[in-house]
Amino acid sequence: MEVAPELVQERGKASFPPSTLTQLVDGGVAKMARRRWLRSLILSDPIFNNEDSIYLNHTERYKRALAKCGRLDQLINKYRLNEEDSIVLRSCTSEDLPTLLHDLMFLPCLLSLCSEEQQAYWVPAARSKKVLGCYAQTELGHGSNIQALQTTATFDPATDEFIMDTPTAQAYKWWPGTLGRTANTAMVIARLLLPQESSSSSPASYKDMGIHNFIVPLRDLHTHALLPGVVTRDIGPKIAFAGMDNGCLELHAVRIPRANLAQRFVRVTRQGVWSRVEGTHSKAAYVTMMQVRAIIVVHSARELSKACTIAIRYSAVRRQGFDDSKTGSELQILDYASQQYRLLPLLAASVGFFFCGRAVLTLLAETEDALLKGRKGQAEVGALMGRAHAALAGLKSLCTTIAADGIEECRKCCGGHGYLACSGLPELSGNFLQQCTVEGDNVLLTQQTVGYLLKSYIKWRTGGPVLDEECQYFVTAADGAHAEGLGEGEKGVRDEPAVLSLFSRRAFATLERLALRLQSLTEGEASLSQAGAWRRVLVDVMFVSRSHALYTVLRHFAAGLKSLRDGNDVSGVGKAGADAAFIRVLERLFFLFAFYHLSKEAGDFLELGLLSPETVARVRGEVEILLGEVRPDAVALCDGWDWDDFELKSALGRWDGRYAEALLASAKKEPLNHQDPVDGWDRTWQPQWKVEEQTERARL
């Protein structure tokens, strides 16, 4: 179909070529070309077709997705794709693949938790998908509090085996993706119970050694039949994520060899004696978790950008209401300030989160490098891990919260049509919502970040060592001399350093307030225990984490802009003089993101005396100006994210803007329309008023 004239016009007036943004997010021209080639493999293969997926139930969707997994493997083998290419290829399917957790958790866990000897066997088996694994941690009764998990692995010296048990319904593994029907093996997190020496007269007693990891075969590798003592189930329909078989696992006296304890960091001898493996960093076990959180930050940027693409393109072609003149056509709804205010800061967030995600991946790569290659000492690695952990927890929480709310706001911005499955937004939103809960609930995670910040703060306040990059800002923020910097310089309020300084001072001030409060709760009249005081201040903890993470996003955003301006960005963007216009657009997005949040959360800044009411008003005005400036580039920014219609799966967000035709075509496919009147209609209504008609006739 011909492209809607509105989109032609929007694309014509953009101040930069969208491919510059594509180059940036792909990390360079070569990677961009490679991704597009990989995507073309998916687009041209009918097995990946997703046109009717909104009509499929969980079982149908799962089966389709399973078939896609098989084809993906064939493609990966055929083109001998490396790890990086395979990940890109998988993501281009825009499908919830049942094998996701095999790739995302099981294989990485084998690599990070198993000894080299174990890896020699399991890794090739997993790579060939002979062994299809999942990661079984969460239980029906316990998620975030890992220490309370109830699944047990009891060592039996008689047979040299562990006996795996889920003793109660609460102990059943519950939620692991890939577990329900797909996986034949699980990395199971269980309490290790070792026999204790006991007098011969008393029954055997066991010592609880805490949480360990075990490789547990679930199904016969050939027949895929469940092994004795193993029960798995799919846990049923969810908001979305219908291609995935999130599962439940019962283990009833399932015996596994002693060698199936993941033993990179710990060992159990033939005699049942536990020991730590010398020279290893035990915290390495957390690397996989941190990797997943970093991927989630990147994912937040991408999924939010998809929603923005749909809503902004639709807002450009949807018309409503006349200008004064009442002549000509109706206005584009993107021309309303309220619509801009709802959408454009989200577009800015998606770009900010991109820079942020790139930065945390780099940080994580450094940490991992230090850890796995054993180049640094235990203490140094511990510090790096602690810092990465704190940074990721807060960012995962903030980015997924903003993205989840933002995707839903994009959906609402499409009016009624956003409520239709064919708009693509319900599934996009439904799939993304889980990100707020998985891999650490967003509210619980704030405790991780703030715990770290407080520890660093107290260390520093009591004359401790130099602060790491995560907390570096304490030093300048504590210096109240420049309390009202924003808007005072020549640049007006559009002053990157002043903005960063302001957000850092807010984060610091709320942290300091929390520290004082905790002190007064434990030391003062209240005299609460540490844990009791901590539980009391959890609301403050949420806000401190948010303030810190918001500052962190801005810091990474600004650093990204600087690398572009300096011409040393890894993507190569910024080297060409022609990129200057693009950088100006991103700078506007930086200020839009910052000022949007500043004006929404002005209470903090005012209460803490960091801004005057006059500056807040000025910032609010600046948001309005920025919306007007970003508006002409909005469609180009969406285009720059380079989502194919196949990936958006949306009647509203199509490249050609032909939403009316697309909606209508979609409705025609609805199975309910395939019979008319609907079977059962006559049984429902007919008899009743047939009786009435007869009565009526009799009366006449």
Add this chain to the structure above:
Amino acid sequence: MEVAPELVQERGKASFPPSTLTQLVDGGVAKMARRRWLRSLILSDPIFNNEDSIYLNHTERYKRALAKCGRLDQLINKYRLNEEDSIVLRSCTSEDLPTLLHDLMFLPCLLSLCSEEQQAYWVPAARSKKVLGCYAQTELGHGSNIQALQTTATFDPATDEFIMDTPTAQAYKWWPGTLGRTANTAMVIARLLLPQESSSSSPASYKDMGIHNFIVPLRDLHTHALLPGVVTRDIGPKIAFAGMDNGCLELHAVRIPRANLAQRFVRVTRQGVWSRVEGTHSKAAYVTMMQVRAIIVVHSARELSKACTIAIRYSAVRRQGFDDSKTGSELQILDYASQQYRLLPLLAASVGFFFCGRAVLTLLAETEDALLKGRKGQAEVGALMGRAHAALAGLKSLCTTIAADGIEECRKCCGGHGYLACSGLPELSGNFLQQCTVEGDNVLLTQQTVGYLLKSYIKWRTGGPVLDEECQYFVTAADGAHAEGLGEGEKGVRDEPAVLSLFSRRAFATLERLALRLQSLTEGEASLSQAGAWRRVLVDVMFVSRSHALYTVLRHFAAGLKSLRDGNDVSGVGKAGADAAFIRVLERLFFLFAFYHLSKEAGDFLELGLLSPETVARVRGEVEILLGEVRPDAVALCDGWDWDDFELKSALGRWDGRYAEALLASAKKEPLNHQDPVDGWDRTWQPQWKVEEQTERARL
């Protein structure tokens, strides 16, 4: 199953009997008993069973719902239930009934838009469901901007008929509930085109008389077959609301008699001459719309209370994390301040919205009474309508926004399990989300409210007449003398009049700021047109409407508390001395709701100089204290809303708290579990690594 000990304990420590709240929300003891009896009819009838509804696709769900409609009618006839009882009975089904729009819109429209002569024919036919109607206004290309609708009704003097047409895909009716497969008749909103006198040589030309209402037969009343020229379709799967056949309607030269123009307010003569009917209030046409908005406010309270019930009961039985002592069982998650902060203000909102809904229904009844009984003059009725319209628009927007976000927050508070369909929250949330868009998009509606407020403000500032109740607060708010009243009196910050005054002054100040801004935009340098200036300030408009509506909720909440304290509440609650404890609980909810929003939106209060930073800090502290005070009554407050497990449809929110057993039972029903291995599994994986195994064997 036995009730979980946590819930037994929670219920034991409540400070009031939950039935007091039930009596309040039902409007008295007699109504409470009546509703419970009606509910028992539904609970005992297997046709209303909804246990497996999460597994049904749209077609299956629709057919089930259709059967429920039939049985409902049988029950209504059998027990000769009146209108009020019928509504209660329908709502007890907790199902999206395909006939909803027949009851909610079609019948009321017949009553409000048709002449008595027309009603004599159509109303009995509709009551008996021989005529099953829907309300067809929204088109594929136009929703909120009714003036731009494209469906036409062209008068043909030759045959004395209107010719109904949807000339383009954009003009197809799109979204009306009940339209797709159920309705045999539609109230169609279309542009009336009347032939104009023209010279005999030129082709016929028509005058566009604007939007009118027409009764259009869609299907044969006996066979339910579509009539010639009519095409209807279901528009496909949605986020939820699967029992409803939201539809699409094409009309191709469909002829209807002239008598089918709804003619309470307008007539077209045999000669094609249009006239207004003398002595009628043309604004009466809006009554149905306002009724629906009022019902939505009530609905916000109820649906939010359902979500709170699920999340709070679950939070009482779900345990996580140990206290310092590490002895005994884990803590209930409801004991964490962060969980309380997320949930309890929503519980408070549900009660506030209840009072608010009750008040607007009363206001609307007065308006309707004045209107339909013709007791007042055109001007007076116009004023009443304007006021009711403004009040309802802002409240519908605020209450559904808070409730929709709140239901989703309740869902997130249930962690991973809230993502499962069997938690009941996805459907509750998914169904409710539409309320933010239907009957006036929540953002667009703010323009209606603020338009009215501005007009009233300007009238009053220029010495106009006494303000109505909606704007009465301008007078005191404009008097800056008591700018910082909160916390100054003996009562501390828990001072109802001071809280109301504060929120009213915030609303007034933001309104006044907006008025000044508009003035400067139209008169100053910018010199924009009225419409241009208005479009520029739409972000401010959103916030002004919100501020006004928030104050209005608090005003109705406080008035409700007063009627309880005074012992003159219609529900009879407050008359017994024993109700004093209950009233104290509601007072805490009032302050919790107010202070929660005050601290979240402190920026406004600080920027406007209405509060000092010290008072904001104090209010924040008070929120924490209130959370602790409300906490022991949280479960009882949920119980008081009196939702049966059947209505909650939730494995997590059950009366007995046995969520683990319920989740497991639900998983066992998932159809994907009925085959293992899943059909197609071998085709996907087997061949690949069979090849590998053969290679391997060859190598050995």
